[in-house]
Amino acid sequence: MPKVLISDKMDPKAAQIFRARGVEVDEITGKTPEELKAIIGQYDGLAIRSATKVTQEILDAATNLKVVGRAGIGVDNVDIPAASAKGVVVMNTPFGNSITTAEHAIALMFALARQLPEADASTQAGKWEKNRFMGVELTNKTLGLVGAGNIGSIVADRARGLKMKVVAYDPFLTPERAIELGIEKADLDTLLSRADFITLHTPLTDQTRNILSAENLAKTKKGVRIINCARGGLIDEAALKAGLDSGHIAGAALDVFVTEPAKENGLFGTPNFVSTPHLGASTTEAQVNVAIQVAEQMADYLVNGGVTNALNMPSLSAEEAPKLKPYMALAETLGSLIGQLAHGPLSTISIEVEGAAADLNMKPITGAVLAGLMRVYSDTVNMVNAPFLARERGLDVREVRHDREGDYHTLVRVTVKTEAGERSVAGTLFGNAAPRLIELFGIKVEADLEGHMLYVVNEDAPGFIGRIGTTLGEAGVNIGTFHLGRRSAGGEAVLLLSVDEPVSPELVAKVRVLPGVKTAMALSF
Numbered sequence: 381m382p383k384v385l386i387s388d389k390m391d392p393k394a395a396q397i398f399r400a401r402g403v404e405v406d407e408i409t410g411k412t413p414e415e416l417k418a419i420i421g422q423y424d425g426l427a428i429r430s431a432t433k434v435t436q437e438i439l440d441a442a443t444n445l446k447v448v449g450r451a452g453i454g455v456d457n458v459d460i461p462a463a464s465a466k467g468v469v470v471m472n473t474p475f476g477n478s479i480t481t482a483e484h485a486i487a488l489m490f491a492l493a494r495q496l497p498e499a500d501a502s503t504q505a506g507k508w509e510k511n512r513f514m515g516v517e518l519t520n521k522t523l524g525l526v527g528a529g530n531i532g533s534i535v536a537d538r539a540r541g542l543k544m545k546v547v548a549y550d551p552f553l554t555p556e557r558a559i560e561l562g563i564e565k566a567d568l569d570t571l572l573s574r575a576d577f578i579t580l581h582t583p584l585t586d587q588t589r590n591i592l593s594a595e596n597l598a599k600t601k602k603g604v605r606i607i608n609c610a611r612g613g614l615i616d617e618a619a620l621k622a623g624l625d626s627g628h629i630a631g632a633a634l635d636v637f638v639t640e641p642a643k644e645n646g647l648f649g650t651p652n653f654v655s656t657p658h659l660g661a662s663t664t665e666a667q668v669n670v671a672i673q674v675a676e677q678m679a680d681y682l683v684n685g686g687v688t689n690a691l692n693m694p695s696l697s698a699e700e701a702p703k704l705k706p707y708m709a710l711a712e713t714l715g716s717l718i719g720q721l722a723h724g725p726l727s728t729i730s731i732e733v734e735g736a737a738a739d740l741n742m743k744p745i746t747g748a749v750l751a752g753l754m755r756v757y758s759d760t761v762n763m764v765n766a767p768f769l770a771r772e773r774g775l776d777v778r779e780v781r782h783d784r785e786g787d788y789h790t791l792v793r794v795t796v797k798t799e800a801g802e803r804s805v806a807g808t809l810f811g812n813a814a815p816r817l818i819e820l821f822g823i824k825v826e827a828d829l830e831g832h833m834l835y836v837v838n839e840d841a842p843g844f845i846g847r848i849g850t851t852l853g854e855a856g857v858n859i860g861t862f863h864l865g866r867r868s869a870g871g872e873a874v875l876l877l878s879v880d881e882p883v884s885p886e887l888v889a890k891v892r893v894l895p896g897v898k899t900a901m902a903l904s905f
């Protein structure tokens with residue numbers, strides 16, 4: 381039974397779903413990195429929010445880990461390249477808390493417009509400072525939206541409902557989508573110069589870090605109010621404080637900080653500064669949504685192999701997973717066969733599908749071929765890290781889907797380019813389930829590839845099979861299955877034998893010197 385650790389506070393629905401789906405679950409929150417390192421080795425899955433940092437060190441200690449599930453959106457607390465390299469799927473729940481976070485941005489915009497926190501503190505202090513708190517209306521004001529993705533779009537919709545004009549900067553926003561959202565697409569400088577309020581809704585990347593730098597803050601309109609419910613690091617906090625102190629910036633509301641938890645910060649105590657402790661996603665509705673989603677996604681992966689919302693692997697629905705399972709076994713076996721047989725550096729690998737296979741999601745098939753191929757070199761390779769390792773090694777991966785109908789109802793062919801030329805193997809599914817080799821380096825040969833095998837290329841000549849049988853018999857090796865194929869009568873032939881135990885190097889050496897043998901190799905699957 382797979383075992384998951386929930387290491388951040390999560391709605392109880394997550395644990396309930398894991399258990400209902402046959403996944404054992406421990407909820408242990410508030411651990412230090414050292415404490416997490418000590419226990420993570422027991423788990424197949426790790427369910428987190430933003431508090432747990434999934435670093436290279438944690439991943440190194442996570443010897444059984446297969447999936448990290450983020451109950452939320454931002455995954456900047458997960459070292460995704462390190463997870464990919466270790467074959468760990470990283471998934472998030474990209475929509476579960478979007479409405480809640482958009483609403484928080486709108487709430488902070490009102491808090492700034494009407495100085496609600498200060499007015500509340502003053503009133504409760506018995507001051508009744510009616511004349512101190514003069515607000516501004518949102519109606520007819522311009523909202524500058526930096527990032528018009530899931531959350532930004534919802535903020536735009538709500539802002540338009542408030543009769544604001546929305547100007548958006550997002551390099552990936554198409555003109556059609558801007559029209560659909562009823563917003564104006566602009567460049568950053570235009571937005572900065574026109575916005576009465578600016579709200580940030582981008583991930584933190586090398587391009588967005590300090591997008592509101594001292595230089596860009598200086599381009600804003602005097603009296604601008606700024607909201608950040610996205611990520612700390614998008615705003616230069618020192619420059620923001622200077623802008624508030626000088627009065628150029630009329631107000632700023634931050635839910636997120638460069639350093640979190642933000643127990644101390646230079647902005648604290650600054651007039652017209654409002655803050656919340658990363659509460660963007662903190663509503664009952666959002667937390668139930670993300671807890672349910674993350675548990676379902678992780679259980680799907682751990683139990684059925686279904687992949688949804690992964691950031692380092694193509695999606696594979698729970699419906700597709702059982703259909704693709706035999707294909708992935710076939711693909712992995714073909715990858716392994718070609719990895720064992722093709723010597724020297726590979727420059728290109730081409731994966732072709734035809735017949736029924738051509739109707740399937742090809743990415744998992746490709747991932748499985750690459751995993752089979754690379755596992756020949758390292759047993760820590762899986763479908764997640766195989767494409768990553770292939771890219772790292774400069775292997776050019778090509779996918780070809782053929783519409784044509786061939787001799788087989790379904791077929792997967794793998795061709796690699798080596799220094800010695802192209803090498804190709806092909807297989808089908810027997811009875812729609814059992815992987816079967818049908819072609820090896822251009823020779824038709826039907827074989828089940830499993831367990832320990834001996835591969836021999838020889839000249840097709842009478843008496844050869846007897847000699848092989850005798851050689852194996854004398855070595856005390858029992859033959860399970862025997863598959864033969866040849867290019868032409870008297871030409872090159874291949875022989876694939878399955879045997880009950882590993883084929884020793886000594887036996888391979890004996891076979892290699894038999895008359896007519898061109899090459900012999902032990903294979904294992």
Ligand SMILES: NC(=O)c1ccc[n+]([C@@H]2O[C@H](COP(=O)([O-])OP(=O)(O)OC[C@H]3O[C@@H](n4cnc5c(N)ncnc54)[C@H](O)[C@@H]3O)[C@@H](O)[C@H]2O)c1
Pocket residue numbers: 453454455474477478481526527528529530531532549550551552553581582583584585587588609610611635636658659660661662
């Ligand atoms: N405060 C919270 O509790 C909370 C909750 C949920 C999400 N978030 C954060 O909110 C942010 C937005 O989330 P989302 O779901 O809308 O993400 P999203 O991926 O749907 O949208 C992000 C948008 O930013 C745009 N973008 C990327 N680079 C840009 C750039 N250089 N300049 C301008 N725009 C750029 C993208 O094109 C995209 O449209 C994320 O950082 C997420 O982690 C915070």
Ligand SMILES: O=C(O)[C@H](O)COP(=O)(O)O
Pocket residue numbers: 429430431451452453454455477658659660661662
């Ligand atoms: O990216 C997110 O989903 C938010 O930052 C929410 O973070 P949290 O789950 O720690 O509240």
